[in-house]
Amino acid sequence: MESSLYEEMDRIFHPRSVAAVGVSEKVTNQGMSFLLGHEKLGFKGPLYAIHPAKKIERFETFPSIKDVPGPVDYVKICVPAKSVPSVVSDCAEKGVRCVTVFSSGFRESGTEEGRKLEKEVVSIAREGNVRVIGPNCMGLYAPESGLSIRVDMPYIPRGRIAMVSQSGGVAISASLMASEKNVGFSKVVSYGNESDLGPPEFLHYLSRDEQTDVICLYIEGTRRPDDLKAALRDAAARKPVIVLKGGTTSTGNRAVASHTGAMTGASQVWKALAAQCGSPMAQDLDEMLDMAYLFSLSRPPKGNNICLFSVSGGFGVFATDQIISAGFNMPELDVSTQDALRPYVDAPGTSIKNPLDLAAQFFQPQNYPYIFPALDADPGVDAYIIICAMEYLTYLNEKAAEWSGFMARSLMDGLSAMKKPVYVVFYNTVLTNVKHELEKEFIARGFPVFPDMGRCLKALVRSRTREKKRSCL
Amino acid sequence: MESSLYEEMDRIFHPRSVAAVGVSEKVTNQGMSFLLGHEKLGFKGPLYAIHPAKKIERFETFPSIKDVPGPVDYVKICVPAKSVPSVVSDCAEKGVRCVTVFSSGFRESGTEEGRKLEKEVVSIAREGNVRVIGPNCMGLYAPESGLSIRVDMPYIPRGRIAMVSQSGGVAISASLMASEKNVGFSKVVSYGNESDLGPPEFLHYLSRDEQTDVICLYIEGTRRPDDLKAALRDAAARKPVIVLKGGTTSTGNRAVASHTGAMTGASQVWKALAAQCGSPMAQDLDEMLDMAYLFSLSRPPKGNNICLFSVSGGFGVFATDQIISAGFNMPELDVSTQDALRPYVDAPGTSIKNPLDLAAQFFQPQNYPYIFPALDADPGVDAYIIICAMEYLTYLNEKAAEWSGFMARSLMDGLSAMKKPVYVVFYNTVLTNVKHELEKEFIARGFPVFPDMGRCLKALVRSRTREKKRSCL
Numbered sequence: 001m002e003s004s005l006y007e008e009m010d011r012i013f014h015p016r017s018v019a020a021v022g023v024s025e026k027v028t029n030q031g032m033s034f035l036l037g038h039e040k041l042g043f044k045g046p047l048y049a050i051h052p053a054k055k056i057e058r059f060e061t062f063p064s065i066k067d068v069p070g071p072v073d074y075v076k077i078c079v080p081a082k083s084v085p086s087v088v089s090d091c092a093e094k095g096v097r098c099v100t101v102f103s104s105g106f107r108e109s110g111t112e113e114g115r116k117l118e119k120e121v122v123s124i125a126r127e128g129n130v131r132v133i134g135p136n137c138m139g140l141y142a143p144e145s146g147l148s149i150r151v152d153m154p155y156i157p158r159g160r161i162a163m164v165s166q167s168g169g170v171a172i173s174a175s176l177m178a179s180e181k182n183v184g185f186s187k188v189v190s191y192g193n194e195s196d197l198g199p200p201e202f203l204h205y206l207s208r209d210e211q212t213d214v215i216c217l218y219i220e221g222t223r224r225p226d227d228l229k230a231a232l233r234d235a236a237a238r239k240p241v242i243v244l245k246g247g248t249t250s251t252g253n254r255a256v257a258s259h260t261g262a263m264t265g266a267s268q269v270w271k272a273l274a275a276q277c278g279s280p281m282a283q284d285l286d287e288m289l290d291m292a293y294l295f296s297l298s299r300p301p302k303g304n305n306i307c308l309f310s311v312s313g314g315f316g317v318f319a320t321d322q323i324i325s326a327g328f329n330m331p332e333l334d335v336s337t338q339d340a341l342r343p344y345v346d347a348p349g350t351s352i353k354n355p356l357d358l359a360a361q362f363f364q365p366q367n368y369p370y371i372f373p374a375l376d377a378d379p380g381v382d383a384y385i386i387i388c389a390m391e392y393l394t395y396l397n398e399k400a401a402e403w404s405g406f407m408a409r410s411l412m413d414g415l416s417a418m419k420k421p422v423y424v425v426f427y428n429t430v431l432t433n434v435k436h437e438l439e440k441e442f443i444a445r446g447f448p449v450f451p452d453m454g455r456c457l458k459a460l461v462r463s464r465t466r467e468k469k470r471s472c473l
Numbered sequence: 474m475e476s477s478l479y480e481e482m483d484r485i486f487h488p489r490s491v492a493a494v495g496v497s498e499k500v501t502n503q504g505m506s507f508l509l510g511h512e513k514l515g516f517k518g519p520l521y522a523i524h525p526a527k528k529i530e531r532f533e534t535f536p537s538i539k540d541v542p543g544p545v546d547y548v549k550i551c552v553p554a555k556s557v558p559s560v561v562s563d564c565a566e567k568g569v570r571c572v573t574v575f576s577s578g579f580r581e582s583g584t585e586e587g588r589k590l591e592k593e594v595v596s597i598a599r600e601g602n603v604r605v606i607g608p609n610c611m612g613l614y615a616p617e618s619g620l621s622i623r624v625d626m627p628y629i630p631r632g633r634i635a636m637v638s639q640s641g642g643v644a645i646s647a648s649l650m651a652s653e654k655n656v657g658f659s660k661v662v663s664y665g666n667e668s669d670l671g672p673p674e675f676l677h678y679l680s681r682d683e684q685t686d687v688i689c690l691y692i693e694g695t696r697r698p699d700d701l702k703a704a705l706r707d708a709a710a711r712k713p714v715i716v717l718k719g720g721t722t723s724t725g726n727r728a729v730a731s732h733t734g735a736m737t738g739a740s741q742v743w744k745a746l747a748a749q750c751g752s753p754m755a756q757d758l759d760e761m762l763d764m765a766y767l768f769s770l771s772r773p774p775k776g777n778n779i780c781l782f783s784v785s786g787g788f789g790v791f792a793t794d795q796i797i798s799a800g801f802n803m804p805e806l807d808v809s810t811q812d813a814l815r816p817y818v819d820a821p822g823t824s825i826k827n828p829l830d831l832a833a834q835f836f837q838p839q840n841y842p843y844i845f846p847a848l849d850a851d852p853g854v855d856a857y858i859i860i861c862a863m864e865y866l867t868y869l870n871e872k873a874a875e876w877s878g879f880m881a882r883s884l885m886d887g888l889s890a891m892k893k894p895v896y897v898v899f900y901n902t903v904l905t906n907v908k909h910e911l912e913k914e915f916i917a918r919g920f921p922v923f924p925d926m927g928r929c930l931k932a933l934v935r936s937r938t939r940e941k942k943r944s945c946l
Contacts, residue, residue, distance in 0.1 A: 104821050152864070167787025176864055177902045220790060246790035249797040254805075255828050259786035283795055285788070286900070286925045314640025315758070317693060317719035317728045322756055324722040332727075348577050355728050391625070391649055427759070429650045432909045451924065452759045 009205035012098040012131060013187060014145050015073030019048035019065060021087050022078035022103075023056050027151060030078040030102050035059050037148025041155050044146060046070065065090045073097045074147075076139055081105030084135065085120045092128020098197075099125070099132055100139030107193050108136050110257075122195045137192025138168030141175060143184060144211065152176075159184020160296045162206040164199050165218040166191060166246070167259070174216065174285055181449075182440045183293060186211040200227040207235035214295040215239055216288050217279075220246040220256045229273060236277035240295045240466055244282045245270045278469025280462040290459040294448045298421045300463035301383035305329050307375060308355035308385050311362045311392040316355040319387055319425075319453050326457040330354045331380045340374035354381075362392060365407065368414030376418040383420055385456060386411075389427040390435050401434055408438045412445045424449045425456050482678035485571045485604060486660060487618050488546030492521035492538060494560050495551035495576075496529050500624060503551040503575050508532050510621025514628050517619060519543065538563045546570045547620075549612055554578030557608065558593045565601020571670075572598070572605055573612030580666050581609050583730075595668045610665025611641030614648060616657060617684065625649075632657020633769045635679040637672050638691040639664060639719070647689065647758055654922075655913045656766060659684040673697060673704040680708035687768040688712055689761050690752075693719040693729045702746060709750035713768045713939055717755045718743045751942025753935040763932040767921045771894045773936035774856035778802050780848060781828035781858050784835045784865040789828040792860055792898075792926050799930040803827045804853045813847035827854075835865060838880065841887030849891040856893055858929060859884075862900040863908050874907055881911045885918045897922045898929050 018038055023031030035047050035058075048068050049059040062068050065075060065087070075096050077087050081103050091099050106118040118135060125132045133139050138149045143159060149172060156179050165171040168190040175185055187206060191198050199219060206212050215235060222228045235241050247256040248267040274281045282288035294300065306328045310316035323330055332353050333341070341352045344367040349359035356375070361367070375384065388411075393404035415422050424447050426439055439449045450456035491511055496504030508520050508531075521541050522532035535541050538548060538560070548569050550560050554576050564572050579591040591608060598605045606612050611622045616632060622645060629652050638644040641663040648658055660679060664671050672692060679685050688708060695701045708714050720729040721740040747754050755761035767773065779801045783789035796803055805826050806814070814825045817840040822832035829848070834840070848857065861884075866877035888895050897920050899912055912922045923929035 109821075165787070167785070167790075169785030170787035173785060173788070173862060173864060173900070173902055177900070180901070180903050180905060218787060220787075244791060246787060246794065248794045251797045251803045252790055252794035254826065255786075255790045255793045255824075255830075259790055259824075259830070283798070284791060284926055287927075312640070312642030312646060313728075314638070314643035314691060314693075314719060315646070317640075317725055318717060318757060320728045321719065321721045321725035324724045325756070330724045348582075351728075353727065357728075389646060391646060427646070427650070428653070429646055430653050432653060433906055436905050453757055454760070454927075 003204070003208075005201060005204050006208050008131075009201060012074070013140065013142050013147065013205075015045065015097065015147075017045040017048065017070060017072050017074075018043060018147075019050055019068065019072050019075045020078060021050040021065065021075060023049040023051055023059070025057060030150070031076065032056070033150040034076050034078070034148065036151040037153050038146055040151060041143055041146040041148050041153065043148070048072065065094045065096065068094070071095065074140070075099045076102055078102045081114070081117055081135070085117065085124055088121050088124045088130060088132070089128070092124060092130050096130050099130055100137065101132060101135035102137065102139070104136040106135040107195070118193065118195050125196060132196035133189065134192040135195060138171060138190035141171070141185065141188040144186070149190065154179035156182060156184030159186045160211065160213040161216065161292045162186050162209065162212040162214070163188040163216040163218070164191065164202045164206065165189070165216075166194070166220045167218060168192070170218045170285060174289060177285070177289060181293075181443055183296075183443060194223065198222065198224065200224060200231040203231040203235040203241065207238040207241070213239065214292050215241045216244070216292050217241055218244045218246065218288070220259065232273065232279065233277050236279045240291075240463070241277070241279045242282055242288050242291045243270075243274050243279045244285065244288045275465070278466040280465050282462070286455065287458060287462075290448075290450060290455055291463050293443070294423075294459050294463055297443065297446050297448050298423070300460060300467050301421060302467070303382035305331050305380055305382045306385055307333065307378065307381040308387070309375070310355050310357055310387045311359065312387070313349065313357055313359070315387050316357050319385075320355055322453045322457060323385070326461055328460075334378050334380055337374055337378040340377075341371060344371050363407075365410035365414070368410060369417065372414040372417050376420055381420065384418065384422045385425060386415070386422060387425050387427070387453070389429045390431045391429055393438075394431070400431055404431070404434055404438065408441065412442060412447070415447060416445060422447055423456055423460070425453050426450070427452060476677070476681075478674060478677050479681050481604075482674060485547070486613065486615050486620065486678075488518065488570065488620075490518040490521065490543060490545050490547075491516060491620075492523055492541065492545050492548045493551060494523040494538065494548060496522040496524055496532070498530060503623070504549065505529075506623040507549045507551070507621065509624040510626050511619055513624060514616055514619040514621050514626065516621070521545065538567045538569065541567070544568065547572075547613075549573045549575055551575045554587070554590055554608070558590065558597055561594050561597045561603060561605070562601070565597060565603050569603055572603055573610065574605060574608035575610065575612070577609040579608040580668070591666065591668050598669060605669035606662065607665040608668060611644060611663035614644070614658065614661040617659070622663065627652035629655060629657030632659045633684065633686040634689065634765045635659050635682065635685040635687070636661040636689040636691070637664065637675045637679065638662070638689075639667070639693045640691060641665070643691045643758060647762060650758070650762060654766075654916055656769075656916060667695065667697075671695065671697065673700040676704040676708040676714065680711040680714070686712065687765050688714045689717070689765050690714055691717045691719065691761070705746065705752065706750050709752045713764075713936070714750070714752045715755055715761050715764045716743075716747050716752045717758065717761045748938070751939040753938050755935070759928065760931060760935075763921075763923060763928055764936050766916070767896075767932050767936055770916065770919050770921050771896070773933060773940050774894060775940070776855035778804055778853055778855045779858055780806065780851065780854040780856075781860070782848070783828050783830055783860045784832065785860070786822065786830055786832070788860050789830050792858075793828055795926045795930060796858070799934055801933075807851050807853055810847055810851040813850075814844060817844050836880070838883035838887070841883055842890065845887040845890050849893055854893065857891065857895045858898060859888070859895060860898050860900070860926070862902045863904045864902055866911075867904070873904055877904070877907055877911065881914065885915060885920070888920060889918060895920055896929055896933070898926050899923070900925060
């Protein structure tokens with residue numbers, strides 16, 4: 001059942017045509033970069049450059065939005081703050097649905113002039129039925145519909161993660177970081193000053209968006225706490241919403257003041273709100289993305305019982321300590337599981353308890369079709385963590401690229417037979433470049449990959465918060 | 474002033490010749506891999522293969538150690554456990570200084586037979602004046618003197634980190650991980666069952682070794698707690714000794730039992746000992762190496778006052794929260810510093826407080842020679858953290874490789890003017906391969922690089938433990 005807000009937002013995310021106001025020929029110009037970004041993502045409608053005097057090579061140019069012959073649905077405004085009201089007024093006259101105001105120098109500047117200017121923009125827009133994203137933001141990125149923030153936004157097909165970010169830099173870094181692992185975003189918005197549209201509207205839409213499995217929310221503060229609260233509660237009941245709150249300390253709030261000037265609110269209030277909604281909180285972008293990968297590729301463990309699978313005994317030992325210290329159990333494998341494993345894991349140095357230590361028998365992938373189904377069938381285990389490193393896949397560096405590919409793919413095939421979640425901790429040791437490619441393959445096969453045990457456990461513990469909450473809802 | 478133990482150990486680390494017992498032609502054979510490893514590292518003396526019946530291609534072969542014409546100082550024994558006593562007996566007769574017993578099937582097997590066999594080996598060795606490393610271990614790796622564990626051990630010149638590890642896998646993974654960042658080890662030993670030589674002897678030696686700045690100790694348990702305690706106390710007073718204790722939980726102890734079978738001792742005892750010695754404890758290999766890089770390339774902050782330097786406002790905000798939550802302060806920069814920075818950091822979006830946010834003015838490296846000395850002179854700051862990511866170095870992906878190289882090197886040049894420690898948090902976003910090369914350059918210039926803020930702060934907080942302790946010593 002779709003609301004009218006959903007429909008309005010869906011139209012904003014699917015404009016028939018796009019224009020930039022404030023464009024020069026340089027690729028580093030925001031307006032130009034924005035238009036080139038749309039071209040690169042294959043935006044299907046017309047792209048217009050607005051320039052009062054000059055013809056911009058490469059894009060159809062008009063002196064004003066009002067001069068464009070057909071409809072214009074979405075406009076990015078990159079002119080100095082004081083010129084923004086008249087551009088918005090033109091947009092209203094033209095019937096533009098939504099503008100992103102990139103320009104800064106509004107409320108976030110802390111000046112009376114900036115505050116007045118922002119109010120003026122909002123009132124013109126409201127009167128003219130134009131929705132405003134920003135000011136002081138980057139706007140929309142939605143690869144499937146060809147919406148871009150700037151020229152280097154990646155196209156990764158079928159992304160299932162959405163992001164709502166008060167900061168443009170965070171939205172861009174997150175999109176790039178994920179793309180480097182071949183993980184795509186469905187829809188991203190950088191919303192800045194939240195003069196009109198903000199998290200309440202975007203959470204409402206994205207939690208109902210069929211292309212989105214999980215939502216990342218980076219927020220520094222809000223002027224609509226009640227709306228936000230209601231929207232977060234509603235969205236988190238539908239999908240995982242991971243919250244990264246900027247400004248949880250008083251010094252962090254000082255940094256917010258010079259960044260977006262948002263009112264941050266007390267840290268405890270945010271924590272309590274997230275806890276009530278079952279929304280896991282992240283403290284860094286890495287942590288937020290780790291959880292987003294986990295929720296979109298796999299799922300958190302249903303219970304506290306972990307089986308660890310290692311090749312190096314030492315790693316198996318301290319990883320066990322880390323897992324236990326994080327609050328999980330590592331029960332000994334069931335007798336039936338041990339019986340099933342014994343024929344394949346019997347050499348000196350191996351162990352069929354928990355951690356399962358394959359030692360050199362790891363290099364017998366012909367046994368994987370027996371080992372992994374047996375592990376998966378263990379009645380006492382909720383999820384599996386595998387410790388991997390390039391030197392395990394390329395014993396003594398012989399034919400490193402081929403062997404590691406063969407071993408990693410054998411492992412993926414074996415793991416794919418398992419129904420319970422499997423998480424891969426892939427330490428970066430040697431052959432960084434080969435490792436990077438294999439990591440992408442694990443991810444493409446649906447296995448979340450973490451760079452160390454600490455990051456893996458943090459993601460599991462925090463994502464379990466949601467599971468636990470959900471079981472009470 | 475050097476002790477006789479130091480001299481004995483120094484001779485062990487500088488053998489005139491090396492032999493392997495139990496060698497076949499295959500590179501995956503332990504003995505062969507060991508000899509090839511020495512060849513690869515340029516070991517200067519003769520390398521002998523011992524085989525009772527066969528000539529081994531590539532190495533001078535003798536049927537027994539006793540048949541080698543010249544002296545043999547160091548022998549790796551890779552024959553089945555039950556044959557080890559007679560080989561050690563041959564070594565004693567030949568006057569060998571030290572053997573590494575790779576073979577397992579001794580005390581760690583948990584059998585009466587294994588225990589007896591280990592006792593026999595030790596008694597033969599003791600009588601014959603042969604020192605024993607192991608059994609159930611990998612032995613010595615010392616790139617400068619050409620000692621290797623196996624064929625793929627790296628040669629990184631002038632390594633300043635030493636490692637004493639009960640686990641061979643951990644010793645190898647650590648050496649490989651560091652080499653991937655172009656960081657070398659001075660001397661590494663995997664000592665296994667500690668039937669004779671162990672941490673007390675190696676700590677004594679390495680803490681006096683002029684090639685070593687910092688020692689990593691991976692330990693699961695000991696049978697000589699008093700000796701270990703004294704040696705750790707002595708070593709930690711001389712150099713940082715970072716301790717990773719395997720088996721700090723009861724489940725971890727179960728894993729130890731099937732790994733090295735060591736007696737682990739209560740977790741609290743180990744923590745108290747480390748605290749007394751001012752030895753930082755790590756929980757994972759990554760954390761241990763992070764601190765080793767920190768101590769060998771730079772130093773922990775002298776006080777609690779950190780200045781954060783960022784390019785993305787959002788990152789600046791939550792990184793500030795992380796720094797404060799870790800127990801540090803981020804004081805506003807001094808008025809004199811702000812005055813000195815103002816001419817160069819004045820555009821919209823920048824901030825000259827703390828965090829220092831350069832925003833787009835980051836792309837004006839011509840100002841670095843003014844910015845960094847001004848920062849360094851701030852009287853209220855003990856150390857600096859810089860947040861970096863590839864997309865900051867390659868604005869809009871134009872000529873990514875060249876530009877990022879230029880920007881990163883400008884940054885390194887700028888930072889090199891600073892006398893207080895600078896730590897680099899280099900997020901892995903886009904262009905993993907280029908980032909990997911730039912990271913090595915930062916490290917070569919003496920800047921510790923961390924993959925995320927969490928890892929950086931963990932290393933700083935734990936390394937400060939030592940600083941705080943030292944100030945009381």
